[in-house]
Amino acid sequence: MQTHVEHPIAGVVYPPAARAEAALASGSWIATTVGDALRASARRHPQRAAFIGEERSISFAELDEATERLGAALLTSGLVPGDRAIFQLGTTIETAIALLACFKAGIVPVCSLPQHREIEIGQLTEQSGARGYFVQADFGTSFDLPAFAESMMARHASLEHLVIVRGERAGAASLQALIDGTPLERARERLARESIGLADVLSFQLSGGTTGVPKIIPRFHAEYLGHSAGWMRRYRIDADSRLIWSLPLMHNAGQLYTLIPAALTGVTVVLMPRxxxxxxxxxxxxxxxxxxxxxxxxxxxxxxxxxxxxxxxxxxxxxxxxxxxxxxxxxxxxxxxxxxxxxxxxxxxxxxxxxxxxxxxxxxxxxxxxxxxxxxxxxxxxxxxxxxxxxxxxxxxxxxxxxxxxxxxxxxxxxxxxxxxxxxxxxxxxxxxxxxxxxxxxLRDNVNRGGEKIGCEEVEGHVSQHPAVADAKLVAMPDPFYGEKGCIYIIARPGMQAPDVQALGQFLVGRGLAKYKCPERVMVVDEFPLTRVGKVDKPAMKRHISGILEQEGKP
Missing domain, CATH: 3.40.50.12780 (ANL, N-terminal domain)
Structure with missing residues (x-):
């Protein structure tokens, strides 16, 4: 089967054709697209529950129909295969529908998180050239994501199409309205006019790095299906298995472990929003x-x-x-x-x-x-x-x-x-x-807070902009629930008092940094420990804060 790219995206490093053909021949890639895999699963298991959520369940037949309608509606609205769309959605059935609809239409989700703010979304938008933007209206109660999305669209000219998920907002398209407004037969006819290649980009995933610039990882249809199938084989997961997921569905792990297995084999997935x-x-x-x-x-x-x-x-x-x-x-x-x-x-x-x-x-x-x-x-x-x-x-x-x-x-x-x-x-x-x-x-300098990689260099750069901070170094400290949290060592400016955790968090969030990246302990020091060659000794800082936590009875 041909592995050529139907909708090339400038800046993507595509797998060489020889590698793709060899992967297809060995079965490491699966010779279909995610959209066609879902269609096949819906034919095999039309009445089986695909996703079970807190408020409702959706069968494979219903999932296939909803994603057909939404995918066609997105194309009708002006998006085209190869366009990118920022995703700030939680773990819900609507998120699964939105992702799978984009996969069918050839629209590439940029897998961000609802917790990301001006810095992260701004960088991702500029890097990806995203034209679409999906946000969840009811994610949390303390932050208005639709209003935030509108503010980002005002700043970034490439963003043209806003889709509100689990809610409505004047001047924006509602996910449910897009689905309801597109007849099924017309949707299938519209999608049939678009050819999606096995090596077309499926999604833009994000790498947890050590700097403030998020690195984007393109994943491809046949490749991602094969990767997920390999994980299923390793864990003895088959069509009759049932999975549960309560972490972000945007994550690579969430999609490989739950979303793609459902589309590929008809596995039932229980989704928890938290x-x-x-x-x-x-x-x-x-x-x-x-x-x-x-x-x-x-x-x-x-x-x-x-x-x-x-x-x-x-x-x-x-x-x-x-x-x-x-x-x-x-x-x-x-x-x-x-x-x-x-x-x-x-x-x-x-x-x-x-x-x-x-x-x-x-x-x-x-x-x-x-x-x-x-x-x-x-x-x-x-x-x-x-x-x-x-x-x-x-x-x-x-x-x-x-x-x-x-x-x-x-x-x-x-x-x-x-x-x-x-x-x-x-x-x-x-x-x-x-x-x-x-x-x-x-080897890399980051904090792994519950699976979210926090680049130390990024946080240090923002903390150092505080008027009372002369220099700052972030290290990982052990935490019984999250595995690691961030501890910031601060050298204060002469005659000034370093901010405490609350004040520093307010400062960083005000700069547009995601809240989960804010340090959760502040240590004020006169100088940083140095190695014998004069470099900052972060391992010594980690040992220091670990010792303090042990003394406090907080392993």
């Missing part, structure tokens, strides 16, 4: 969920929840988490395994029937046999011996071929033979006849 541990456990029992996954705060909150025994978890075959799966397994009495994932294209995990030493002592192995993994000495291209720590580097059918419109980042991100450098340190461990990989730490 993390609520007792409710999650109730839903697992009520809907006979078979697989659950934790990135960020879910696993720690589960381990702190004392009433596990009152919930029926008998349907659950596997619970996957970033780390500490042995402790979680003992608490839930359900098979648990560690995992690793990076939006640039590698997923590691272990199924329930893997040896305990693999599930608990490593992050697993890839679900794609064509993935190549190397562990290199940091800063070199020399491989480390098996069992020693090295930088995780990989190349494969779903690996990044280049960040969007970012030649400088691309020049720094790959080895000379095309392996992506993750900046993560791992060891390789042989269990049986397979190599498994254990996460050991990071």
């Amino acid at each position: 993390v609520d541990i007792p409710r999650m456990l109730d839903l697992i029992g009520e809907h006979r969920v078979t697989h659950a996954l934790s990135i960020g705060p879910i696993a720690p909150q589960l381990m702190a929840y004392p009433d596990i025994a009152r919930h029926d978890l008998s349907s659950l075959k596997l619970f996957s988490t970033l780390s500490r799966s042995d402790t979680l397994e003992a608490h839930l009495d359900v098979p648990c395994s560690n995992l690793y994932g990076i939006t640039e294209g590698l997923l590691l995990g272990s199924p329930a029937d893997a040896p305990a030493e693999a599930r608990h002592g490593t992050q697993g192995r890839s679900g794609c046999d064509d993935d190549e993994i190397r562990l290199l000495e940091p800063g070199s291209e020399r491989a480390v011996p098996e069992g020693e720590i090295g930088e995780l580097c990989f190349r494969g059918p779903s690996s990044l071929t280049g960040y969007f419109a970012s030649p400088e980042a691309n020049a720094q991100s790959f080895t000379t033979d095309g392996f992506y450098r993750t900046g993560d340190l791992v060891t390789a461990r042989r269990i049986g006849d397979a190599l498994y990989y254990t996460f050991e730490g990071r």
